[in-house]
Amino acid sequence: MTVEHAQRRTPKVAKTNSVFKKAVMAISGIIMVLYLIAHVIGNLKAFSGAEAFNSYSGWIRTVGNPALPGQTTLWVIRIVLLVAVVAHFWAAVSLWRQAKRARPQGYVTKKATAQSYASRTMRWGGVIIGAFIIYHILDLTTGTVNAEGFDSTPYERLVASFQNPFVTIFYAISVILLGMHLRHGIWSATQTLGQSNRRREKTVSLFAVAFATVLTLGFLLVPFSVLFNIID
Amino acid sequence: MTATHEGAMRSSVGNPAAEKRGMNLTLRIWRQQGPTTKGKMVTYKITDISPDMSFLEMLDVLNEQLIMQGDDPVAFDHDCREGICGMCGVMINGQAHGPQQTTTCQLHMRSFADGDTIDIEPWRATAFPIIKDLAVDRRAFDRIIQAGGYISVPTGTAPEAHATPVPKADSDAAFDAATCIGCGACVAACPNASSMLFTAAKVTHLGLLPQGQPERNDRVVNMVAQQDREGFGGCTNIGECSASCPKGISMETISRLNHDLLGALRAGARPKS
Amino acid sequence: MPLELFTVGEPIADTKAPTDVPIGERWSERKFRGRLVNPANRRKLTVIVVGTGLAGGSAAATLGEAGYNVKSFWYQDSPRRAHSVAAQGGINAAKNYRNDGDSVHRLFYDTVKGGDFRSRENNVHRLAEVSVNIIDQCVAQGVPFAREYGGLLDNRSFGGTQVSRTFYARGQTGQQLLYGAYQALERQIAASSVEQHARTEMLDLIVVDGRARGIVARDLVSGEISTHFADAVVIASGGYGNVFYLSTNAKGSNTTAIWRAHKRGAYFANPCYTQIHPTCIPVKGDYQSKLTLMSESLRNDGRVWVPKERGDDRDPRDIPESDRDYYLERLYPSFGNLVPRDIASRQAKNVCDEGRGVGPGGLGVYLDFAEAIERLGRPAVEAKYGNLFDMYAQITGEDPYAVPMRIYPAVHYTMGGLWVDYDLQSTIPGMFVIGEANFSDHGANRLGASALMQGLADGYFVLPSTISSYLADGPFEKVDESHPAAVEALTGVQEQVQKLLSINGNRTPASFHREVGQLMWDLCGMERTDEGLRKAIDRIQEIRQEFWSNLKVTGDWHSFNQTLEHAGRVADFIELAELMCIDALHRRESCGGHFRAESQTPEGEALRDDENFAYVAAWEWTPAGQPPVLHREDLEYEYVHLAQRSYK
């Protein structure tokens, strides 16, 4: 009986509930967003000069001393962030693969009706942001790929990087992608966590746009200021 | 029909009135013998189509001609032809049920223009295997319902209908969600081939009513587990589903499902294996 | 009466209703006298249920809950698609929530009268009794019926009744009720008490030693034809209105299940009783494949009219009141636009026959909401009928808020069906027939919102009780595919399928279907005459001959072949059409949906002939060339007195 066949068909079982994966994404996303808020504020200290910027960098490494030994706070932040990125990435890839399995053969013709540009670029946009983060750490935290090398101050590395227009443009593209990621991501997270409804939809969307724009502009300010020698 | 077959088409030659009214169209239709055979797009030309025809009536005309030529007619699912049974449904020019937010049987040829080329494909999803041509097997939806899309009330055990009043707003919202016809357009349109809107509609319908409360946590946990098991994709809130849904099931239902699911997991509900 | 068209056999009678107690006690008495099957034994008993509409779905779920082994069959992909899903208007129940004088007795009375005194009192009374339980059951299942602000259920008045007893879920009542039954059924499938056979069509009944013991069915996907066995068979395959080709039924609705059971010995009762619904969207062109119903509830606020003068082709909005004929309000002052369906339909036909019809071909009348929009405001009209108006606009491309709708009658429901007794058992022991597939309860005309009630009454409450009396004698001797009766049925089906494929003529199944349908509509439709029916019978015989010699079906039967499915159904429709015409011809009275031009009052109203025709006509199939045999079941009216219906 074909019916029986159909019923016994055993597709590759998704081991973890798909909605749970989405929740992991939303929560890790939110953690990263919180970090970025702090980060953009920190970045803006560049306008107060090298001193202020470097001391902020130093402060984050020593805050809590001596009650907490060494760079505890920094490492706590780093670990939380790392876990968030990995979890976020894992969930994204796993859902992506599930989607691939769910439709191995695509349509000859497919038209998008409702998808926004932002929602369509979540995946590849996310990957680019991921690549950016790696590059960015090698550039400004470790200095590995930075012209100033790793024994420079953060401020020096910053200025060195952004004086190179290619680096600035790469940063700009990544940050704009991040803005789009968040514009959809913030709305999406409310939906994923079951907090959106018709009444709230407008407000959440507006907030997402406003937040993403402010954050993006905030991040863009420093690199372009360096490029145009407002900061040097 | 290939060019050589065109002579056999119901022709409007000699009937200028019909020629003025009727449309000539090029159809590119996915033809596939069976679930395991390879398929491909095949081009047919069809003439003298009235704008008042429904899309399926246009396919009927094509099929009558194919049969008379001894060719295999195009298989497609349909039954009520009034937009309620959910049996019909094909991708038309890349959109589920075509350019209007309605069922394929309720789409009329006046939505197209003379000379158009129309691409017609089946729903594509691992969980909806192709039976033949444009007909797919959507029993996976039934198995999602089996996993918990009901209220357990054996016949004869019901209390008096007025024993439990239901606020009109809840009842109306439950009704909105309950209008899902199980057509599968949401899956077809979703870039992830996710059945989330279908599942969410049922979870919302039953979850909003007092009668649905006792099984609410188990229902959502099991239905979501089942849709994963069936091989549907996960939902990433893209929204194509709702925009293609002939019954306009809203994205709010998905939020509600997510809410219920996370709540149920916190409360310790786990899917039956 | 021409003897060559049929012969008369022994009368037939229902013996199951306990008529020694008053009518209000008969159903409980029957349940009490009936035998029960002990829960431990139910597991050993198998029941086949064909159909998953309101009747079959509710029956299969309930029998599964009770512990029987159920095998459920349907031809669509999912049980949720049975055509019950399309019912719009509502479901009746004698709840008297409106305190407007409703009662079980009044519902009983209205239904017997509405059926033009051609239904069985006992069955109708039971239906009215059970109606209240249906609503309770459905509400508990989560059916989202319309509610009032206080949270209680809303009711409306519907199709020719003067009390508000109709429960509804916007314009989608059938859908919501069906989903309730469907979900209950899926629950049983999950619990393994119901075995499912989707996309599987019943093609024959297997009768062993006089008992129904199984069916032959074709898996429409693989094409495999196989036998299935049980201790009892329940048929719930819906109505046969598609014999007219154009109807409001689903494209796949068929008579095959009941027709083939008929050919195995089940009597077919009142086949000519067809309901023609007055408010459908008129036909557009010859490509048309299906008619769409606009809910009857529209007549609550819409006014029906045509121009007074024939040939008046002004834009309806330019026709002044003085030039309009609101003919229903004129002819039936007390019921006006709410007269029963048969009357509304026939009057629409009459005005069109007079040449006053509107729209293409003059086959339409206006259903005008201008006055309602003025009185209630557009938002209120939208709230009440919005989805229907949208549907109309979608199909016709016209805006019904601006221009009056055009409507015309269309075939909608068949009151006839397989004959059953009070237990819903057919003349073949072990075969039960429920829902629209049987003939019971509605007589010659069905009132609005009562088919849903009957389907669910049969499936949830009646059949599960009565079938146990039969099954108490089981389990019956085991039968398998090697039994000669099974082999004979199986090969018969295979040969027929093979034959359909091998004719290789020049006409498609659809072309035959269209031809026989048009013929039936013209000659066995809203008005029937002796002459027309004789002509129809002759013509049908010719069509049948041509069908079997000039049909073209492509492909093979070992795969998904929709043309082949259709061909098999058309073959049965052609045979049924002939019996319908014979039935209509022999019933020389007008009653309900059956209007014989020769039998009318001086004012042109239907004239019943209780003297000669107060009976159910149960037809027995006779093989090859023999005329069918008529068995009469006399109808007695103890509680509702025979009276000419009047809606003046």
Ligand SMILES: Cc1cc2nc3c(=O)[nH]c(=O)nc-3n(C[C@H](O)[C@H](O)[C@H](O)COP(=O)(O)OP(=O)(O)OC[C@H]3O[C@@H](n4cnc5c(N)ncnc54)[C@H](O)[C@@H]3O)c2cc1C
């Ligand atoms: C458009 C429309 C509107 C209506 N509105 C109302 C209303 O408002 N109120 C009201 O009371 N009534 C209404 N009716 C009538 C009512 O809907 C039907 O009479 C009733 O739903 C029939 O239910 P059923 O279970 O008998 O059959 P159906 O619902 O037709 O189910 C038939 C089942 O049998 C199966 N089947 C059929 N043939 C075979 C076969 N050969 N082999 C296997 N399976 C088979 C099908 O798959 C299906 O599951 C309406 C009818 C129509 C068409």
Ligand code: HEM
């Ligand atoms: C490591 C690289 C990243 C990848 C591959 C990635 C990928 C994705 C994907 C595929 C989604 C789901 C798309 C959707 O919901 O439509 C998503 C959602 C989201 N992402 Fe990312 N992302 C990355 C980095 C980030 C970063 C750095 C942030 C925050 C600063 C972030 C915040 C979010 C948020 C808030 C969501 C919404 C969660 C939800 O939908 O529930 N992501 N991401």
Ligand code: HEM
């Ligand atoms: C374009 C503007 C940005 C500037 C000027 C900038 C600047 C810096 C600097 C100077 C540091 C090193 C700090 C230190 O070592 O003390 C740093 C670290 C870091 N930045 Fe950025 N950043 C920018 C954008 C981003 C974005 C968009 C992201 C994330 C998506 C990000 C994520 C990080 C992370 C994860 C670290 C490492 C923190 C640590 O572990 O020490 N940055 N950034």
Ligand code: SF4
């Ligand atoms: S949610 Fe909409 S699109 Fe999806 S199955 Fe239901 S009706 Fe169809």
Ligand code: F3S
């Ligand atoms: S389109 Fe797909 S991703 Fe979710 S919101 Fe709809 S199911």
Ligand code: FES
């Ligand atoms: S055929 Fe029923 S919804 Fe289209």
